[in-house]
Each structure stands twice: as structure tokens, then as C-alpha cells.
Amino acid sequence: MTDKTDKKASPPLMEKIVALCKRRGFIFQSSEIYGGINGFWDYGPLGAELKKNIRDGWWNDMVRGRDDVVGIETSIIMHPKVWEASGHVGGFTDPMVDCKTSKQRFRADEIWFSPVIVDSKIVGYVSMLETERTAEDLQEKAETLKRKKAIQGKLEPVQPRDFTQATPEEIPLVPSPATGEPGSLTPARNFNMMFETYVGALREESEKTYLRPETAQGMFADFKAVLDTGRVKIPFGIAQIGKSFRNEITPRNFIFRSREFEQMEMEFFISDDDDWAKWHRYWIDWCHNWLLSVGLPASHLSEYNHAKEKLAFYSKATTDIMFRYPFGVQELWGIAARGCYDLSLHAKFSGTSMEYFDEEKKRKYVPHVIEPAVGVDRITLAILVSAYAEETTTDEKGQSETRVVMRFAPRVAPIKVAVFPLLRNKPPLVEKAKEVFKLLQPHFTTEWDDRGNIGKRYRYQDEQGTPWCVTIDFDTLGEKGPDLQDTVTLRDRDTMKQERIKIADLVPLITGKLRG
Ligand code: GAP
Numbered sequence: 001m002t003d004k005t006d007k008k009a010s011p012p013l014m015e016k017i018v019a020l021c022k023r024r025g026f027i028f029q030s031s032e033i034y035g036g037i038n039g040f041w042d043y044g045p046l047g048a049e050l051k052k053n054i055r056d057g058w059w060n061d062m063v064r065g066r067d068d069v070v071g072i073e074t075s076i077i078m079h080p081k082v083w084e085a086s087g088h089v090g091g092f093t094d095p096m097v098d099c100k101t102s103k104q105r106f107r108a109d110e111i112w113f114s115p116v117i118v119d120s121k122i123v124g125y126v127s128m129l130e131t132e133r134t135a136e137d138l139q140e141k142a143e144t145l146k147r148k149k150a151i152q153g154k155l156e157p158v159q160p161r162d163f164t165q166a167t168p169e170e171i172p173l174v175p176s177p178a179t180g181e182p183g184s185l186t187p188a189r190n191f192n193m194m195f196e197t198y199v200g201a202l203r204e205e206s207e208k209t210y211l212r213p214e215t216a217q218g219m220f221a222d223f224k225a226v227l228d229t230g231r232v233k234i235p236f237g238i239a240q241i242g243k244s245f246r247n248e249i250t251p252r253n254f255i256f257r258s259r260e261f262e263q264m265e266m267e268f269f270i271s272d273d274d275d276w277a278k279w280h281r282y283w284i285d286w287c288h289n290w291l292l293s294v295g296l297p298a299s300h301l302s303e304y305n306h307a308k309e310k311l312a313f314y315s316k317a318t319t320d321i322m323f324r325y326p327f328g329v330q331e332l333w334g335i336a337a338r339g340c341y342d343l344s345l346h347a348k349f350s351g352t353s354m355e356y357f358d359e360e361k362k363r364k365y366v367p368h369v370i371e372p373a374v375g376v377d378r379i380t381l382a383i384l385v386s387a388y389a390e391e392t393t394t395d396e397k398g399q400s401e402t403r404v405v406m407r408f409a410p411r412v413a414p415i416k417v418a419v420f421p422l423l424r425n426k427p428p429l430v431e432k433a434k435e436v437f438k439l440l441q442p443h444f445t446t447e448w449d450d451r452g453n454i455g456k457r458y459r460y461q462d463e464q465g466t467p468w469c470v471t472i473d474f475d476t477l478g479e480k481g482p483d484l485q486d487t488v489t490l491r492d493r494d495t496m497k498q499e500r501i502k503i504a505d506l507v508p509l510i511t512g513k514l515r516g
Pocket of ligand 1: 263373374
């Protein structure tokens, strides 16, 4: 998909989320102490929990909760022939342009340019990186150029084209988006996005292989092996979660497009005479509903159907579930009906039959596949964006204050419960609170907090999206009589209401709330 990103308007929400992620330990830049490395990110203590909850949720719903999908884990480095068969060696490329002056590299289809025409004569060229208002911005640049050069006459409307369409004569005349000066852009060259590496001690061409750019090929390469285990019958799926690597020319928008990322993919194999369109729709709906279950609002989700003429020849249909990120509506989850293309090519390149024998119909065929493929990091970002809220509240003294609250769906919240002793310097309170903490810890990700006052602890937990806080106070110790003894307050993140609960009821109550 092409990014429709407005690079000029730096969205404040993204800045707030990036700052919160760093401050609270969700996401850090990789190797930050060495100045960072572009396109690589680290997940801190809360980010690792959040991501794990997303992965576990998907695995539970996609694999363990179904009897027609099995899960596998394949190696990141595979036989190089896999990538020849899949078409990645030949075709996994982006057209790329270098600016020789600034040493910056751009995707050719993201540089837009136009001749500046005054009274039917070309007087120069303008260029820029694509935005949501490329044509308008180029027109403004053309007007500025005309003014600067003090040229009289009628300026014609710009005719924007992307750099892949520049003629050899135009290339030296188009200004670099980095410097604003012409003469430094190279012609577009195809750049393979796979990271190369060598297996063994010798750095020879014959030992060259790649870090996988998608997890999907692991499922195709192991199709026969899974089939031979006898556990599966068509229709069935093979699912996997794992890291993928792409040497993206322009990694950007925080964790949205990075060079190392994680995918959750599933290949659903169906009979060659089955109704593929029905299964395609089934998996689009499944993915849509799953995204709602992790807290994404329906209002931010939409579907984009790839135009038939733009699909690869083997592809029957591809639908992307799009999410409204602060930087534009972008692809989140792709659901492709890929026919029998992948299995057939692996059969051809490996010499291993990929046919399935239908016992009932007594016939052999190469199964067709529906592939829902999603990035864990893109879901993580969509969840962070959807959860972020700022609210003005009034405290007990009537003073208004703003709280930042991450309204994570409880199933993905990094910390489920926080436990506080009302005062940290009263040993009986602390002792009782420790007891409650130990009771909850085996069941939920639980955090202990005894810093500052209760109000501050609530704000802290709100900012990291903890759905419930448990406070142990003097009533818990029975100071107001036996009725309240061994009860605690349970505070809800969203309503900010507190209820008095028996300690013995905490685990079943929170478990019930988590199940929704
Ligand atoms: N096997 C098909 C496949 O890999 P894709 O559309 O290239 O299809 C699937 O990738 C999903 O992986 C995307 O929808 C997106 O969520 C995620 N993804 C792809 N490239 C990514 C990147 N550079 N950074 C983060 N996520 C990415």
C-alpha cells in the first residue's frame, strides 16, 4: 500500500504516544545509547507484556481455540531456494533513488515532481515527498520558483508525476527533496528488501541466504510435513508467529514500518473446488472481530479491496483491513486469496509433491490458500493509539485536573491489577497488602506500589492502563469493626469508582471481569 502520510502536520497525538511509550517503558529506540539505529525498536517492561498479550490472544483464538488450525514455529533462516520459489529473490523490490549530496535514500514512488511551465515554456522543476496534498504543495512551490526567478507570464497548473516516471532527460533537472537543488538524484534502481547473510565460515555466493521477509513461507515449506503428521484434514490452517525482516528504504511512523518486526500469519488450505470467496469473507470478518476484541474501535477500521488489475496474476482477491492511525488510514491486516500458486511453486522448485489426497472423493489436488497476515507491531501501535485518552476530572477537594489514561481492553493491558497498602509506614497494612499481592500474583500480572499518595498511584496506574487497583486500608484490618474486616477497595480505571470487596472474592471477580 502507498502511505498517504501528511509529513508536514506532525500529529500531536503521535508525539504524545511516543513520549509516553518512552517515559513509561513501553517502547524505546534500539541501541539508543549509541545514537539508535533507524527502523529497529525495543519493547520495555510494559511493552513486552502488551505485545505478549496480543500474541497470546491471537494464538489462543487462532490456534488453541479452534480444531481446524495448528501452530508451528519455523526457522528465520531457510534454504535460499525457498526465496527463489516464493519470488522474493527476483521480485521483492522497491524502486529506490539516492541523493548524492545528502546521501539520503528515497523510494522513487514517494518523490513527486512537476515541470514549472510559464507561457508554455518549462522554466524549472519542483519536487517534494508525497503528502496528502501533494498537488497543492507542488503548485505553491511552482509559484515560489516563478517569483524567485522574477519570471513574468502565466503559470500553468502543475502536472505531478512520481519519480519512477521521470525521463532520463528530466532526472538531472528534478531537485532533491533533501537539498532542494537539482543534479544530485540518481535514476531509480530496484532494491531488494531482503537482508542477506551467509551460513558457515565462507562468505561465498553459494552460502548466501536471507533473513526471512515473511513468516508465510515457513508454512508452505512445511505443508507436507504437517500433512504427514496426520493431524489435519482439509479445510485446515497452519499458523505461526515470528520475526520478519525487511530492509525498508523508509522505515517510519514509529513502529508502523520497521526493518525488524513480528508477524502473525495463517495459511488456510481449502479444496481447489471450494468456494474461496466464502472463505475469504469468513477470514476478513474473523480478523475484523478479533481487532474489536483487543479494543480497536469499529469507527477506526475500514476495508480496502485491491483493484483486480493491480493484483498479482495468481491472486484471486486481496482485502486489507485498514486502521485510522494519526498519520493516515493505513494497512493493518492483509487477507489474500492466493490460489494454489505458492504450493505449486514449492512443488516445482523442491521436486516434492504438494498434493493432498481427498479420501472421500478419491482424488488428488494442490490445495488453494487464504492468507490472513498481520504485523504484531502494527496492532500494538493501533492499540496504543486507540487506548490513549486525556480527561479532565475533579478531585475530592473540587479541583480539576487532567489525567492521561490508557484505556486498554483488559485482555491486553500489560498490568491487570495494582496492589497498594494505604500507607507504606504502617507495618500491619503493608503485611496485609503483601498477602493480597501474593494471592493475586499467580493469577494476573500484578504490580506492587507504595510510593506517594493514593491519588498519585491511581494516576500512575491510569497512565499505564491498569484496569483495577486494590487498596488495603485500616478497614481491611478490622478497625471499623468485623463487617469490613478482610475487605479491600477495588477501583475501576475507567469509571474511577471504588467498591468494597471481600479479599476472598477478588480472584473470581477479576477473572470474571477479564473474561468480559
Ligand atoms: N505473507 C504476506 C505478507 O507478508 P505483507 O502485506 O507484506 O504480506 C503482512 O505483510 C503484514 O505484516 C502487514 O499487513 C503489516 O501488518 C505487517 N508488516 C509488513 N511490513 C511491515 C514493516 N516493515 N513493519 C511492520 N509491520 C509490517
